[in-house]
Amino acid sequence: DVGILNITNFKTPDPADFFFGKHRYGADILDLYGRLIEKMDGNVAQQRFGGDAGKRDTQSMPRKVLLVDLFSGPVALDAKGEASISVKLPDFNGTLRLMAVVSSADSYGSTQAETVVAAPLVAELNMPRFIAPGDKATIALDLTNLSGAPQDVKVALSATGPVRITGEASSVRLNDKQRQILRFQAEALDAYGLAPIKLTVTAGTLSLVREAALQVQPITPLTRESRRIRIEPGATQVIDKALLDAYWAGSATLNLTVSNTPPIDIREQVKGLLMYPYGCLEQTTSSAYPLVFIDDEAAKRWGLTPVPREERAKRLESAFARLAGMQQARGGYGLWAASNPYEGWLSAYVTGFLQDARDAGFAVPETQLAKSLEGLTEQFQRSPGQQTSPPKEPRRNPNGQLADYRDAELLRIAHQRFAEAAHAGYILAREQKAPLATLRTLHDQYRANALSPLPLVHLSLALKAMGDEARARQALDDAMVRGYGYQVDDGYWGQWLGDYGSRIRDRALAYALLLRHKVQHERRENLLFDLADDFGKRNYYSTQERLALFMAVQSATGGAGKDDSWKTTLAVGAKADAWTGTGTGQQGFDVAQLKSGLTLKNDGATPLYLDATAQGYPLKPLPPSSERISVERAMFTTTGKPVTARQFTTGEMFIVRLRVKAAQAIKDGLVVDRIPAGFEIENLNLSQGPQAGEFTVDGVNVAQANANERIVHTEYRDDRFVAAAQLGQPLEMFYLVRVVTPGRYVVPATFAEDMYRAEIRGVGKPEGEIVVVDKK
DSSP: OHHHHHHHTOOOOOHHHHHHSOOOOOOOOOOOHHHHSOTTTOOOSSOOOOOOOOOOGGGSOOOOSOOOOOOOOOOOOOTTSOOOOOOOOOSOOEEEEEEEEEEOSSOEEEEEEEEEEOOSEEEEEEOOSEEOTTOEEEEEEEEEEOSSSOEEEEEEEEEOSSEEEEESOSEEEEOTTOEEEEEEEEEESSSSEEEEEEEEEEETTEEEEEEEEEEEOOSSOOEEEEEEEEEOTTOEEEOOTTTTTTBOTTTOEEEEEEESSOOOOHHHHHHHHHTOSOOSHHHHHHHHTHHHHOOHHHHHHTTOOOOOHHHHHHHHHHHHHHHHTTBOTTSOBOSSSTTSOOOHHHHHHHHHHHHHHHHTTOOOOHHHHHHHHHHHHHHHHHHHHHOOOOOSSOOBOTTSOBSOHHHHHHHHHHHHHHHHHHHHHHHHHTTTOSOHHHHHHIIIIIGGGOOSHHHHHHHHHHHHHTTOHHHHHHHHHHHHHOOSSSSOOOSSSOOOOSSSOOHHHHHHHHHHHHHHTTOOOTTHHHHHHHHHHHHTTOSOOOHHHHHHHHHHHHHHHHTOOGGGEEEEEEEETTEEEEEEEESEEEEEEOHHHHHHOEEEEEOSSSOEEEEEEEEEOBSSOOOOBOSSEEEEEEEEETTSOBOOOSEEETTOEEEEEEEEEESSOEEEEEEEEEOOTTEEEEOTTTOSSOOGGGOEETTEEHHHHHTOTTEEEEEEOSSEEEEEEEESSOEEEEEEEEEOOOEEEOOOOOEEEETTEEEEEEEOOOOOOEEEEOOO
8 A cells, every 4th residue: 555655664675785785884782781790799880670561562443444465475477587477365455566586596686566456336434433422523525427428326324333324325326436425423322432434325236335444432531339238148239220220221230249358359350451551561461360370260260251261361472462562672672662770679560470370371472481480580789788777766857757768768768778679589489490599688778678579479489489488588578567658648639659569569468479379377367357447438549559450359259168159049121040159250231230130149148249330431430539630631833822712614724732640649640541542642753744843832942841850651542642751740741633524522621640650640621522624
């Protein structure tokens, strides 16, 4: 497709240039530091820890355009030096370039030719890339008669799913070479979903069918509300029929979780992981991790749709490939690419994921895993020299809070470095490759640096695997009484310790590891009870928390005994059935089932705990919130003048400025600005037209602002602009939008959050509808 070639500036392969053209040498850097200096005594020259965020390229909107990119492979020529090649073209109208490279034993050459492909009757749909609830978007149908004679053309355009289409007359007369544009209107009927669209065009004996898809995207993040209820023996609990009234029906789900102990809703945690729309190193790993464990039996247990093992293997293979792209030359991993700084905790995390996938029988790239282990070994051997000594008795105020933020940073750094080392030691010990001397040094000199049970559990398991039972027991005893953080939690901000964790993540993962390795301790089950208590206080979770919760409950349920059995009677409408099980049981229900009436009776002899979680996209936009993170959006012309109008014309381009401020430093911030469906974002990294450096807003150069080192990563999606950034003091970021599709559109609010303290978030002020009209 010449259109693709023009965007990428692709040239036809030229053997003469390959052999005789002038080409500069490539440049690379190799760090020999670890081989030149004794590993135990060396210190790194740069602090290697930071945030996480990013994107998932595979979660873009459905492809609207048929792309042609065909390759014949080697073709033998006949005695005349000719060959006939058949290629199967899709339903395509446009210009194609045929490129050929030919060679014999002593000669070679290349050539190209372009050809126009056009059907007798050309029908092209021009749609927005997505629509949102409340939008009324215009779909343009471009009809061209190339048949050589006048034609009476009949048109039928329809949609199924969450979209309704209304439009113009269904019959037009076109003379030869005549072109006419028909307009239809698309309206979203629900908050989320993919609407298949079918176009049928007939003219005499000519007939063609076009199929497309229009994505309906919500204007708000997914929200959830949980209610926890204790049901006494013989008692019946009636589920509130109004639980899902606040959500769009197509997205609304109710999950009931039943257990003898305070339950944790694992079904939604797993679904949240598998559907997570962003994916850097950590999020790619966490999103793929459940595929290792959820076979048909586990899927049935958690009320999930089973995924065939072949499909799981295919998805895991894709995750391995994505992670390989982030692996550095020495085996460690960067956050989004190998060129990013080394990630200590996450490198061990990814290696553990590869180990688990291998142990579950999936085909893990051997070279990638071996390289990961080599990198971890080198870093682990250095780790004693990287540990720090934080203040033993820092000053505190009467509420138990640290009086000096510098003490908090010293304590946090000491914890993070210890946590990274302990995690690496545990992963290496699984392979019997953790140096025992290094483990003992960490235990004897630095275990007091841990501000959470998890690093001590990692260290204990590593020591046990390498044969030091005494130190392993001591580290485990410490873990079971170790709290979380360096001060009393204020319940508002939480504490960020730099290792992607939280109170929930660390307790859940510690519990899962102890069960996995069959380690007994009299306080072990306290972790699960404390975890259930923490779970009941939260509505939002990070990917680390979701995975840790899944692994904890998966481990606990896998070892459920007879005393964990329960029995109930579940009535849906007039139909009542026995619902029994052991450990934790889960079922999901839609709006219709809830409205028909749901009741649950405890038929057992002990109390039951019920968690009823309602989830969906809310009918009403989220109320503005700026106490912890404030986000402001403003729009300007390309000359830097403020835009206050609510009507726009197709073809116009504007600059959007986001101004974000947090009341406290946030290392792992994520800013998401969903755009109106009639707009499209200009990716200036790909643009061959205007460049960011050409624009200035309020005296601020757009390119310079976007180059701020606090902006770690940006993403230009079909429906949103995404930025990962370090939040705190006011931060400005810019992107360009172009007006493309006529209609009336809702303007979603800007949203920001701390990805690893998911309760910390901010929502921008709502804006009124906008109208887009065609250029006259």
